[in-house]
Amino acid sequence: MTASPHPRWAAVAVVTVGIFAIVTTEILPIGLLTPIADGFGVSAGTAGWTMTVPGFVAAVAAPVVTVAAGRLDRRLVLAVLLFLLAVAGFLAAAAAAFWVLLAARVLVGLVIGGFWSIGSGLAPRLVGPAAAGRATAVIFSAVPLGSVLGVPLGTLVGQLAGWRTAFALLGLLSLGTAAALLAVTPPLPPAAVTRPAVLSGLLRRRGVRSGLLVTFLVVLAHFGAYTYVTPLLQDVVRPGVVSGYLLVYGVAGIAGTFLAGLSRAPKLTFAGAATLIALATVLLPHAGPIGALGLLVVWGVAYGAVPVCSQAWFAREAPDAPEAATVLFTAWFQATISAGALAGGFVVDAVSAPAVMTCGGVAAALGAVAVARSARPLSPSAARSVDRNSRLS
Numbered sequence: 001m002t003a004s005p006h007p008r009w010a011a012v013a014v015v016t017v018g019i020f021a022i023v024t025t026e027i028l029p030i031g032l033l034t035p036i037a038d039g040f041g042v043s044a045g046t047a048g049w050t051m052t053v054p055g056f057v058a059a060v061a062a063p064v065v066t067v068a069a070g071r072l073d074r075r076l077v078l079a080v081l082l083f084l085l086a087v088a089g090f091l092a093a094a095a096a097a098f099w100v101l102l103a104a105r106v107l108v109g110l111v112i113g114g115f116w117s118i119g120s121g122l123a124p125r126l127v128g129p130a131a132a133g134r135a136t137a138v139i140f141s142a143v144p145l146g147s148v149l150g151v152p153l154g155t156l157v158g159q160l161a162g163w164r165t166a167f168a169l170l171g172l173l174s175l176g177t178a179a180a181l182l183a184v185t186p187p188l189p190p191a192a193v194t195r196p197a198v199l200s201g202l203l204r205r206r207g208v209r210s211g212l213l214v215t216f217l218v219v220l221a222h223f224g225a226y227t228y229v230t231p232l233l234q235d236v237v238r239p240g241v242v243s244g245y246l247l248v249y250g251v252a253g254i255a256g257t258f259l260a261g262l263s264r265a266p267k268l269t270f271a272g273a274a275t276l277i278a279l280a281t282v283l284l285p286h287a288g289p290i291g292a293l294g295l296l297v298v299w300g301v302a303y304g305a306v307p308v309c310s311q312a313w314f315a316r317e318a319p320d321a322p323e324a325a326t327v328l329f330t331a332w333f334q335a336t337i338s339a340g341a342l343a344g345g346f347v348v349d350a351v352s353a354p355a356v357m358t359c360g361g362v363a364a365a366l367g368a369v370a371v372a373r374s375a376r377p378l379s380p381s382a383a384r385s386v387d388r389n390s391r392l393s
Helices: 003-040 049-069 074-094 099-119 124-128 130-138 144-160 163-184 196-202 206-224 229-233 240-264 266-286 289-318 324-351 353-374 380-392
Strands: none
Touching: 003 074, 003 099, 003 124, 003 144, 003 163, 003 229, 003 240, 049 099, 049 163, 049 196, 049 324, 074 099, 074 163, 074 266, 099 130, 099 206, 099 324, 124 240, 130 144, 130 324, 144 240, 144 380, 163 206, 163 266, 196 266, 196 289, 196 324, 206 229, 206 289, 206 324, 206 353, 229 353, 240 289, 289 324
């Protein structure tokens, strides 16, 4: 069953809002880490588990939900996932104990893994091949918008009305988006069923494994440091302007996303982004208020390019299995987000927030080196071997 062009673009808009709600819900604790920690009487590192838990769950949920969905209508699957996101928001707002908040974050991880793996690849089916590029750009613009609008606004709401109010409002947004998705999206039976054998086959490809390594190092560096940027900024600037600094970071992230989309050399762009993240994180603890603002701009532009470059890497290495490549990208990206938040939490509790930034800089620099090494041309014999392995997988 198909829909007219207008409902299809409306569906693209609704999927975009859904991803915006998911991204904002996932990273909102970054801007509210201090009040969450104070509210439950835990350390900043322990509060960082609110970032760690969703990523680990999403890493498992991405392949499990996609495989389990089988031949179910994708519209219904996405609507159920958004409903679960609403439940997670309301549960977080009402949490009387820290473990209840973590239980809500488990639901968030389930939604992230399932929605991203299924929803991010729907653009061609909603608007057709000719407009698929524009529709995909619209859908993925939700990622930097979550940083630009979601986190700063959530941080501001948290400052004015408490962090619980911010989660409750996101629950309402998710509930409304679920209803809108059912109203404007046509039935979407699966075009193909993703099976475990396809996913395991991708892991045998050298280019895919290189993408996993690079993504791990750069995303680990970013989230290991960025999860704890609020406590650091509160020692540099007045607490009341932290949300404004995060807003500037988010705007820079949008610029980085679109610049990366225009790049014809994604590996070179990836290496440049990793290098800029390394410089920004290492220098940030030593900068004053103006310097910190400038470094956040650099950091935002650099990280805005990372998801685009990473996904493009996986898509290029698996053109014959686009949904499976998206599942692998989602699972690995989310697992690394959690690993970064967890590792950063250990460092910030054991040493300090500035030490986290230094560690992030080192990891990002290693990521830049890994990109450069992966970009080296293969020998003719090695290239033939890779080509044979790709055909066999």
